[in-house]
Amino acid sequence: MPVFVKKLLTWGFVAFLIYFVAFRPDGAAQMFRAIGAALIAMFQGFGDFLTSLMT
Structure with a gap:
């Protein structure tokens, strides 16, 4: 993707936000x-996975 299009999409997203x-x-x-709850659930699931690997 050209740099101009990436810049345009980024600034458009920032303006929309x-x-x-x-x-x-x-x-x-x-x-x-x-979004925060989904990230926390994802990391907690990853932590549970790693914990169950170690036990």
């Missing part, structure tokens, strides 16, 4: 909570 947080803060907070 700022717009989303500014005009829909409740929705943005719920989305970040859901």
Whole structure:
């Protein structure tokens, strides 16, 4: 993918994120909570896997 397209998509995503947080803060907070919960569950599952390998 050309560098210009990557830059354009990155700045578009940043602009959308700022717009989303500014005009829909409740929705943005719920989305970040859901992402955080998914990451925690993923890492906890990975930790459980490693623990069961060691025992």
